[in-house]
Amino acid sequence: MVNNDVAVRVRGLRVERGGRPVIDGLDVVVPAGQVVGLLGPSGSGKTTLLRAVVGVQAAVTGDVTVLGEPAGAAGLRHRVGYVTQAASVYTDLTVVQNLRYFARLAGLPGAGAEAAVRRAVEAVDLGGHEKQRVGTLSGGELSRVSLAAALVGDPELLVLDEPTVGLDPVLRRDLWNMFRRLAADGRTLLVSSHVMDEATRCDRLLLLREGTLLADTTPSELLESTGAPDAERAFLTLIEQREAPTTSEEGTR
Amino acid sequence: MTLTLTTASRVLAQLRFDRRTVVLIIGLPCLLLGLLAWMFDGTGVLDQFGPMLVGLFPLIVMFLVTSVATLRERQSGTLERLMTTPLRKADFVAGYALAFAGLALVQSLVVVGFALAVGMNVLGPLWLVVVVAMLDAVLGCCLGLAASALARSEFQAVQMMPAIIFPQLITCGLLMPRDQMPQVLEWLSRVFPLTYAIEAMQDLSAGAEWADVSGAVGVIVLFIVGAVVLGVATLRRRTA
Numbered sequence: 001m002v003n004n005d006v007a008v009r010v011r012g013l014r015v016e017r018g019g020r021p022v023i024d025g026l027d028v029v030v031p032a033g034q035v036v037g038l039l040g041p042s043g044s045g046k047t048t049l050l051r052a053v054v055g056v057q058a059a060v061t062g063d064v065t066v067l068g069e070p071a072g073a074a075g076l077r078h079r080v081g082y083v084t085q086a087a088s089v090y091t092d093l094t095v096v097q098n099l100r101y102f103a104r105l106a107g108l109p110g111a112g113a114e115a116a117v118r119r120a121v122e123a124v125d126l127g128g129h130e131k132q133r134v135g136t137l138s139g140g141e142l143s144r145v146s147l148a149a150a151l152v153g154d155p156e157l158l159v160l161d162e163p164t165v166g167l168d169p170v171l172r173r174d175l176w177n178m179f180r181r182l183a184a185d186g187r188t189l190l191v192s193s194h195v196m197d198e199a200t201r202c203d204r205l206l207l208l209r210e211g212t213l214l215a216d217t218t219p220s221e222l223l224e225s226t227g228a229p230d231a232e233r234a235f236l237t238l239i240e241q242r243e244a245p246t247t248s249e250e251g252t253r
Numbered sequence: 254m255t256l257t258l259t260t261a262s263r264v265l266a267q268l269r270f271d272r273r274t275v276v277l278i279i280g281l282p283c284l285l286l287g288l289l290a291w292m293f294d295g296t297g298v299l300d301q302f303g304p305m306l307v308g309l310f311p312l313i314v315m316f317l318v319t320s321v322a323t324l325r326e327r328q329s330g331t332l333e334r335l336m337t338t339p340l341r342k343a344d345f346v347a348g349y350a351l352a353f354a355g356l357a358l359v360q361s362l363v364v365v366g367f368a369l370a371v372g373m374n375v376l377g378p379l380w381l382v383v384v385v386a387m388l389d390a391v392l393g394c395c396l397g398l399a400a401s402a403l404a405r406s407e408f409q410a411v412q413m414m415p416a417i418i419f420p421q422l423i424t425c426g427l428l429m430p431r432d433q434m435p436q437v438l439e440w441l442s443r444v445f446p447l448t449y450a451i452e453a454m455q456d457l458s459a460g461a462e463w464a465d466v467s468g469a470v471g472v473i474v475l476f477i478v479g480a481v482v483l484g485v486a487t488l489r490r491r492t493a
Binding site: 058 | 255256260266270329331333334337338339340490491493
């Protein structure tokens with residue numbers, strides 16, 4: 001495959017945490033310009049995989065290539081935006097002060113930074129809260145500031161760890177619309193979630209369970225192959241198929 | 254360099270919102286010196302120990318503040334995020350050091366001014382007392398940055414202060430003149446930065462000039478550089 005079509009390529013990834021392998025022999029490809037959902041129950045290794053992709057995970061063996069460079073390479077740091085699971089912004093600063101700091105870190109000069117901050121505030125619908133201290137925001141608003149801090153640098157690849165947790169349905173829909181827009185503009189998004197409903201908004205799905213890839217598919221393929229009515233039941237069907245291949249006779253009554 | 258300054262101004266912006274911390278950083282050494290001046294009113298104790306304490310209190314306060322501040326960055330996830338941005342590790346450490354050095358300058362000016370107001374006499378040049386007090390504060394801040402890498406929890410971070418500062422305090426010559434100490438302790442005191450900070454202040458209060466304390470000041474600066482290098486070296490982009 002041509003390198004330009006692949007944003008992230010993971011080969012033979014193995015990660016140990018606390019003395020046990022969290023991910024063991026994972027191969028994953030994230031195509032460029034798409035919204036790729038990383039789904040799986042908690043403890044399945046989603047965050048560990050995302051941390052390996054952005055290059056902050058220790059004890060990694062195997063090959064992780066991001067935008068043509070090894071994960072974590074210095075040249076990638078202005079091309080990749082990362083949003084951690086817990087909101088990682090400064091609660092004692094205002095919304096704008098946070099975003100301005102991350103805009104400047106992304107290399108935007110004064111005027112460019114201000115424009116980028118305005119765009120990011122708009123994108124996460126935090127207009128009117130610009131001068132509010134982040135610590136006084138609600139949980140949902142806080143996670144949107146964290147998301148905006150990654151958007152502000154306009155990176156080519158956005159790695160988002162559960163960005164929609166605790167958000168109301170309207171806002172979740174709006175954010176997913178924004179993710180779709182970003183992908184249409186040629187950005188790549190790798191978004192983890194344990195909300196299976198969000199699967200339908202992705203171009204591709206990676207289903208992770210206990211550190212191994214259960215499926216690498218599209219939402220329609222997933223429903224078709226499992227015959228399940230929604231993503232959640234499709235996921236359960238896949239797990240049952242995997243866990244009981246030898247007892248399948250009992251299953252067919 | 255610009256990212257260092259960006260980070261320094263971000264840290265200062267955080268401090269601006271946290272007025273109580275700023276008041277404590279600047280006010281607490283004054284309060285302690287004031288108590289001492291009051292207790293030993295009419296004796297020469299303030300003249301003898303005042304300059305040393307003017308150098309010591311800021312060092313301890315800054316050590317605590319920076320080690321907690323960097324631990325907070327680690328635990329809030331902001332450090333992990335910063336490590337995915339173009340910010341270099343040296344920018345992070347230098348940004349913190351620079352921001353707190355600015356605060357240290359204000360602190361040492363106020364504390365030295367206050368000590369003079371409550372009757373401390375210094376025979377040496379006053380600007381040198383301010384410079385050494387500020388360098389002490391910067392040293393405390395850089396040691397705090399380096400020590401925070403060793404701390405995995407708030408409990409450990411808070412105890413880094415007694416663990417790293419108290420042995421220096423005991424051997425620095427404040428409790429007993431260094432030439433009267435057991436030989437081994439005297440040797441030990443020579444490898445601790447606080448010894449040189451206290452020595453410089455002792456000499457200044459006795460009327461020393463720049464030429465007399467330049468050696469000690471040079472050693473303090475070397476320790477600051479060493480602590481910054483250690484702070485950068487112990488910072489990890491990849492964590493478990």
